[in-house]
Amino acid sequence: MDQPTDQPTDQTPAQPAHQPTAQSTALPFPFPGTGDTGPLEIAEEFARLRGNCPVARVRFATGDSGWLVTRYDDVRTVLTDSRFSRAAAALPGAPRMRPLAADAATILSMDPPEHTRLHKLVARAFGKKQIERLRPFVERTAEDLVAVIEETGPPADLVAGLGLPLPLAVICHLLGVPFADRDRFCRWADVMLSLGTHSPEQVQAARDGLAGYLAELIEAKRRAPGDEDLLAMLISAREAGDRLSERELVVFGVTLLIAGYHTTSSTLAGGALQLLRRPGLTDRIRGDQQRIRTTVEEILRYSTAGVNGGTIRVATEDVELSGVLVRAGEAVLPAITSANRDETVFADAAGFDPGREDNPHLAFGLGVHYCLGSQLARLELTVALDKLLARLPRLRLAVPEAELTCTPGVIRNLTALPVEW
DSSP, X not given: OOOOXXXXXXXXXXXXXXXXXXXXXXXXXXXXTTTTTSTTOOOTHHHHHHHHOSEEEEEOTTSOEEEEEOSHHHHHHHHHOTXXXXXXXXXXXXXXXXXXOOOTTSGGGOOTTHHHHHHHHHHGGGSHXXXXXXXXXXXXXXXXXXXXXXXXXXXXXXXXXXXXXXXXXXXXXXHTOOGGGHHHHHHHHHHHTOSSSSOHHHHXXXXXXXXXXXXXXXXXXXXXOOOOOHHHHHHHOOBTTBOOOHHXXXXXXXXXXXXXXXXXXXXXXXXXXXXXXXXXXXXXXXXXXXXXXXXXXHHHHHOOOBTTSSOXXXXXXXXXXXXXXXXXXXXEEEOHHHHTTOTTTSTTTTSOOTTOSOOOOOTTOOGGGOOTTHHHHHXXXXXXXXXHHHHOTTOEESSOGGGOOBOOSSBOOBSOOEEEO
């Protein structure tokens, strides 16, 4: 969700210590072929790069250049090594992929110690015990949504009926945002996460609209304190006697709201599609909580929700990756999606294996920016699949798979997933 920097640059990266022979010019990125082998599939170019050019020069639509890192071990390094900075990617003039710079006030654009301070304020709300307290709400909401699908009768759209409303309801409940306002803030979020389909002015207007909406909601909570939701907690939170600034509070609210539903919705829809492709699998895992949890981990590994596969960092000093010298000031994009298909780490990496026991995927990142909502996402995915398989055991696609399409933008989702039973 972060967006790298301000002004486009058109500087060609310095010559690396070892230039891979498979590449002579910068590749356009994101890859035009993303998804051409099927809905939500990974671009075939990633596999070629892992084998021949694991740290590849790419050029973004902004005209800026950077390095795309595709192998598991290198991606881990970029995610955990402090020399690859998110804060530096939010500075004016740094390379960027998207029309607007990231807001430096968001936790996603911070390095320690600033990141550590904000992380402490909210980490408890996303801890395992707190997330388990949400389980009754998640189960009740998923049960109600699946019941409506069943009662309405086939055909039904799993995206509109479950994949989107479940994570939206949960994050609204957690933050204290009115679920009735979902159409408004979803429109803003979709524009903010667009990639080449909206002008910088439109993206800025959407960003301002969502920030203004959250600012009004926060002010209303100040005037009439009530529910002990996460926004209310952040309003009064102190860490070492320090409150969030007003800007930090609003930007934090925007970040948590968007991050709380977008990728989970896409992953749930993509996971449901994998199950629909394998009707025998659903019979094996139905009602078996351990098998469902293992399947969810494979869904997470296999997910291509993020079309970029990661978030830009900027090197703060010269660093060598797989024989390529990344110079200070150059952009580095860790392709998590590609790392999760690395054949040296995952047996039959290109295949979907719901029984995979050894599954060290990087779907939630690693290091200081490891996803705060990982436990919540796992809970939602597990509960949703459990309820869906229990109530609709004969679920199948209602249209040929070739007719399925994806939404544009940084986060890809199926536009619809029609099913019948």
